[in-house]
Amino acid sequence: MNIAKSFGLLAVACVVAAPVLAADTVVPLDPRATCLHVCNDAALNAPALSLAGLGVVPGQSMLIEVLGDWDCGGPCSDIGTGTIAVFSGSADLLAGSQSHRVPDAISAGAPVTTANTYWCNTPTDIPQDFLVEPAVIVVVPQGATHLFIGARDVLYDDNIDPDVDYAVRITALALPVERTTWGKVKSLYAAK
Numbered sequence: 202m203n204i205a206k207s208f209g210l211l212a213v214a215c216v217v218a219a220p221v222l223a224a225d226t227v228v229p230l231d232p233r234a235t236c237l238h239v240c241n242d243a244a245l246n247a248p249a250l251s252l253a254g255l256g257v258v259p260g261q262s263m264l265i266e267v268l269g270d271w272d273c274g275g276p277c278s279d280i281g282t283g284t285i286a287v288f289s290g291s292a293d294l295l296a297g298s299q300s301h302r303v304p305d306a307i308s309a310g311a312p313v314t315t316a317n318t319y320w321c322n323t324p325t326d327i328p329q330d331f332l333v334e335p336a337v338i339v340v341v342p343q344g345a346t347h348l349f350i351g352a353r354d355v356l357y358d359d360n361i362d363p364d365v366d367y368a369v370r371i372t373a374l375a376l377p378v379e380r381t382t383w384g385k386v387k388s389l390y391a392a393k
C-alpha cells in the first residue's frame with residue numbers, strides 16, 4: 202500500500218470513528234430542585250425531562266455539560282457546579298420524604314455517592330444516579346424515557362442562582378456513518 206492510500210485510509214478511519222452532534226438542547230436548572238430524598242427542606246422537585254423531547258433514544262450516547270453555576274446560600278458564593286442526574290422509565294417522582302424518590306430509576310454511567318441531608322442526617326444516596334460535573338458522555342439505558350437533573354447538595358431550599366445562568370446542555374451524539382461502512386472503506390484500499 203502506498204503512503205497516499207495509507208493516509209487516506211487513516212483519514213477515513215478517523216472520520217468514521219468520530220462522533221458528531223445530532224441535536225442539542227440547553228435546559229435551565231433551578232439549584233433548589235432535586236430528585237433526591239430531603240428532610241426539613243423545602244426543596245423543589247427536579248423536572249422529568251422527556252428523552253424523546255431531547256431527541257435521544259435508548260442505546261444512543263449523549264453529552265451532558267454543566268453551564269453556569271449556583272450559590273449554596275450559606276458560606277458559598279456563586280461558583281457551585283455540582284450536578285447529578287438519573288435516568289428513569291417514567292416521569293414519576295415521589296415525595297421528598299421518600300428514600301428513593303425516582304421509583305423507575307435506571308442505572309447508567311458511573312454511580313456517584315451523595316451525602317446525607319443537612320437536617321436529620323438521613324441518607325440521600327441512590328445507586329442509579331451519576332455525576333455530570335463538569336460534563337459526561339453516557340449511553341441512554343434501555344427502558345429509559347426520562348432524565349432527572351439537579352444540583353448536588355445536602356440542603357436545597359437556601360440555594361440561589363443570582364445571575365440565572367445555571368443550566369445543562371444536552372447533546373445527542375451519533376456516528377456520521379454506519380459501522381458496516383468500515384468494511385466497505387477498507388476494501389477500497391486493499392492491496393492489489
